Amino acid sequence: MKCGSPDRQNALQEVFAHAVLGQHPHVVRYYSAWSEDEHMLIQNEYCDGGTLEQLITENRRTLKLLSEAQLKDLLLQVSRGLKYIHSASLAHMDIKPSNIFTSRRAAIRNTDIDGSDADVVYKIGDLSHVTHVSSPRVEEGDSRFLANEILQEDYRNLPKADVFALALTMLTACGAKALPRNGEKWHAIREGKLPTVARVLSEEFQQLLKLMIHPDPVHRPSSSALSKQAILQPASKLSADSLREQLCAQKCRNALLLKELNEIQSSTAAAEPSVSYRTMTSSSGNKHNRSSGLVGKKINRSLSLAMF
Secondary structure (H helix, E strand, O other), X not given: OEOOOHHHHHHHHHHHHHHHHOOEXXXXXXXXXXXXXXXXXXXXXXXXXXXXXXXXXXXXXOOOOOOHHHHXXXXXXXXXXXXXXXXXXXXXXXXXXXXXXXXXXXXXXXXXXXXXXXXXEEEEOOOOOOEEOOOXXXXXXXXXXXXXXXXXXXXXXXXXXXXXXXXXXXXXXXXXXXXXXXXXXXXXXXXXXXXXXXXXXXXXHHXXXXXXXXXXXXXXXXXXXXXXXXXXOOHHHOOHHHHHHHHHHHHHHHHHHHHHHHHHHHHHHHHOOOOOEEEEEOOOOOOOOEEEEEOOOOOOOOOOOOOO
């Protein structure tokens, strides 16, 4: 990109954003930048899986769709990347499939809630539209993923505009037809109506995506809240708090069972008949011919014990 061109300004914007952000597993890593032959060059991390857009295009060609488990993993990973960006008081402002990169080379293997292994790492790239939330300089991104409040120049909730764009990115990955750039369908989405998708989604997942495109950005979940959503968490990574709650509940159940056991044992002991002993004299009256023993001696008896 030539010096002084708009593209060069975007490149400098990206360099500045990387300088502020540093390194995160779900943000494409920046290495260096330099000017050469009137061109601005940026060296970033190589992502060997290409972009999410390329993956979606290939899936359409082969009539394949990501499973809901894979979609949830995608949403969780990108949410974590956005959370990191937003924690620096920055907003990406151009989240879309072509700006989500994939890597299989250093894959993080998980077992998600549906039992499938996650072998792709998703990373947010192209930071050329990044802006500071307290002093924004907003350059509108792709209109297909643009939140309505940005079009109205309402910049009070810029991170929530990223959440809106992420929801539409997810819907594209779910097999939605080409998103409109304008017109009635464009406005219908901004009114909170989910576009039709090819993948059948669970009700709870649909409701989460619908909340992410809520017309009022205040009601959309933050990237931090998304990264903690229970339905996105793999079973192998239950929070420590959740495990502690389960342990406490089990201890309470055990205490109740022990109390019931003690009560049963006490009532059983109280109901047992007492055994009496006496001295028996022979019918001959000979006091040397006496024997002592239990009443009913020589009678066959059975013994029953109840074990608890």
